[in-house]
Amino acid sequence: xxxxxxTRSAIEAVWRIESPRLIAGLARITGDxxxxxxxxxxxxxxxxxxxxxxxxxxxxxAWLMATAKHRAVDxxxxxxxxxxxxxxxxxxxxxxxxxxxxxxxxxxxxxxGDDLLRLIFIACHPILSTGARAALTLRLIGGLTTSExxxxxxxxxxxxxxxxxxxxxxLAEAKIPFEIPARGxxxxxxxxxxxxxxxxxNEGYSATSGADWTRPELCAExxxxxxxxxxxxxxxxxxxxxxxxxxxxxxxxxxxxxxxGEPVLLSDQDRRRWDRLLIxxxxxxxxxxxxxxxxxxxxVLQAEIAACHARAAxxxxxxxxxxxxxxxxxxxxTPSPVVELNRAVAVGMAYGPGKGxxxxxxxxxxxxxxxYVQLPAVRxxxxxxxxxxxxxxxxxxxxxxxxxxxxxxxxxxxxxxxxRPAGSQDTxx
Amino acid sequence: xxxxxxxxxxxxxxPPPPALYEAIMxxxxxxxxAGVLLDTAGLLPSAAGARVGxxxxxxxxxxxxxxxxxxxxxxxxxxxRSREEAIEWASRFVKLHRDLWPGWAGQTDILQVMGPxxxx
Numbered sequence: 001x002x003x004x005x006x007t008r009s010a011i012e013a014v015w016r017i018e019s020p021r022l023i024a025g026l027a028r029i030t031g032d033x034x035x036x037x038x039x040x041x042x043x044x045x046x047x048x049x050x051x052x053x054x055x056x057x058x059x060x061x062a063w064l065m066a067t068a069k070h071r072a073v074d075x076x077x078x079x080x081x082x083x084x085x086x087x088x089x090x091x092x093x094x095x096x097x098x099x100x101x102x103x104x105x106x107x108x109x110x111x112x113g114d115d116l117l118r119l120i121f122i123a124c125h126p127i128l129s130t131g132a133r134a135a136l137t138l139r140l141i142g143g144l145t146t147s148e149x150x151x152x153x154x155x156x157x158x159x160x161x162x163x164x165x166x167x168x169x170x171l172a173e174a175k176i177p178f179e180i181p182a183r184g185x186x187x188x189x190x191x192x193x194x195x196x197x198x199x200x201x202n203e204g205y206s207a208t209s210g211a212d213w214t215r216p217e218l219c220a221e222x223x224x225x226x227x228x229x230x231x232x233x234x235x236x237x238x239x240x241x242x243x244x245x246x247x248x249x250x251x252x253x254x255x256x257x258x259x260x261g262e263p264v265l266l267s268d269q270d271r272r273r274w275d276r277l278l279i280x281x282x283x284x285x286x287x288x289x290x291x292x293x294x295x296x297x298x299x300v301l302q303a304e305i306a307a308c309h310a311r312a313a314x315x316x317x318x319x320x321x322x323x324x325x326x327x328x329x330x331x332x333x334t335p336s337p338v339v340e341l342n343r344a345v346a347v348g349m350a351y352g353p354g355k356g357x358x359x360x361x362x363x364x365x366x367x368x369x370x371x372y373v374q375l376p377a378v379r380x381x382x383x384x385x386x387x388x389x390x391x392x393x394x395x396x397x398x399x400x401x402x403x404x405x406x407x408x409x410x411x412x413x414x415x416x417x418x419x420r421p422a423g424s425q426d427t428x429x
Numbered sequence: 430x431x432x433x434x435x436x437x438x439x440x441x442x443x444p445p446p447p448a449l450y451e452a453i454m455x456x457x458x459x460x461x462x463a464g465v466l467l468d469t470a471g472l473l474p475s476a477a478g479a480r481v482g483x484x485x486x487x488x489x490x491x492x493x494x495x496x497x498x499x500x501x502x503x504x505x506x507x508x509x510r511s512r513e514e515a516i517e518w519a520s521r522f523v524k525l526h527r528d529l530w531p532g533w534a535g536q537t538d539i540l541q542v543m544g545p546x547x548x549x
Contacts (some may be wrong), residue, residue: 009513013511013514013516013517016511017514017517058524060517113462217430217510220510221507223508224463224464227461228462228464229461231462232462232466275544277468298498304495420464
């Protein structure tokens with residue numbers, strides 16, 4: 001039935017818009033994220049039954065909220081009665097039952113922003129694995145279904161379903177309070193939130209496995225999450241840094257893939273295909289971060305680096321010296337072989353491939369980079385530019401063997417094939 | 430997926446009520462906070478614009494207004510997951526006009542923007 005299907009789609013759209021705030025508000029009443037999600041789902045089921053018959057109400061969000069609130073209050077009262085009947089009256093529980101017995105439902109709407117933020121913090125709680133945090137965040141704040149999350153991460157649906165169930169159970173068992181972290185632990189907890197959002201973004205931006213090079217819808221999801229967080233925590237410099245970083249990286253998505261779906265590296269991208277709107281958003285977010293003052297964190301620094309690319313008309317116009325310098329600061333804040341490898345690339349561009357290779361060569365024995373695709377890829381590029389084609393070819397061949405992304409493998413094979421003995425090669429500017 | 434929304438319509442003789450502006454700002458704020466509104470602005474009447482055309486190899490420039498169609502009033506660029514979600518946001522916008530500016534009639538056209546997120 002067409003009309004029925006249309007209503008169903010409309011309900012799903014309303015659900016996506018409203019469910020995060022709905023679940024957040026309910027979690028504050030019940031103190032339990034799992035129960036909140038179930039109550040919200042119940043309201044959705046009622047809507048799916050009623051709306052196709054009675055029509056979609058004028059304020060569908062408010063309708064869902066009111067329906068779910070009633071059920072939440074019922075649930076809390078039922079629980080309180082149950083608790084009393086069981087006479088498990090430790091003083092704490094009694095006190096809790098009383099406060100929960102008469103929730104101040106009308107105040108719920110005033111706290112939506114805070115509730116949503118609490119929900120984000122609890123979904124990204126460090127007691128959960130990063131995979132569980134990502135799945136729970138996409139489910140509760142992104143409004144994605146389990147099957148959508150499974151498709152996004154290319155894992156079977158039951159795996160994701162189980163991950164979410166376990167995560168909710170773990171939160172309940174650990175009695176994680178539905179609160180915004182106190183000042184002292186805010187930085188650490190926020191780091192966990194930012195990490196989850198960036199993980200989702202990267203899963204879309206550089207699909208680590210499978211036939212696709214990027215899954216743009218996952219990037220879009222992470223971007224929306226980041227923007228939501230920036231609205232909720234406007235004074236946090238690193239939140240704006242992450243948003244800036246994602247907007248700037250996402251601006252290149254259209255140019256990162258060739259007509260056949262093959263990856264196109266930054267140096268070869270047609271910059272006219274970069275998304276000017278996202279660049280503008282990214283630079284604006286970076287401005288906001290800078291205006292807040294204070295020391296830039298890793299996301300702001302990475303966004304600064306991305307901004308150097310965004311502002312440059314071509315690879316040669318890029319301020320590689322600034323990028324190399326930013327990597328020094330980044331390496332100071334978050335020392336890692338990967339950052340060092342990126343610095344090698346920037347130094348190779350700013351001061352010549354020999355200087356870059358000298359840095360990259362210090363990383364070849366690094367255990368953390370054993371099996372890391374970009375190490376041979378970067379060394380291959382630097383060696384090729386130094387006119388050492390045999391060594392370059394060996395590096396590209398190794399990179400091709402290491403990657404699990406089919407598109408990327410084809411790219412490295414092509415680069416290996418380009419490495420001809422010195423003298424037979426066209427000069428490369 | 431990106432959608433361009435174009436609002437066109439016929440304004441009644443009454444001036445637009447301040448409450449409408451207020452409600453539009455509020456809805457825009459909600460959409461921004463939800464991370465879905467990328468850009469939006471109002472448009473001046475087409476009398477302030479012009480049309481550059483091409484027919485039979487000839488480029489022509491015509492001053493506004495373009496009387497054959499309803500006036501375009503505003504545009505918005507949304508980044509949402511589905512066409513239905515775009516429809517929901519547009520419906521909320523149109524309902525504000527219904528509730529706050531009696532006599533107003535018009536429409537929002539929703540067009541999907543080409544891009545890597547689909548529709549390319």
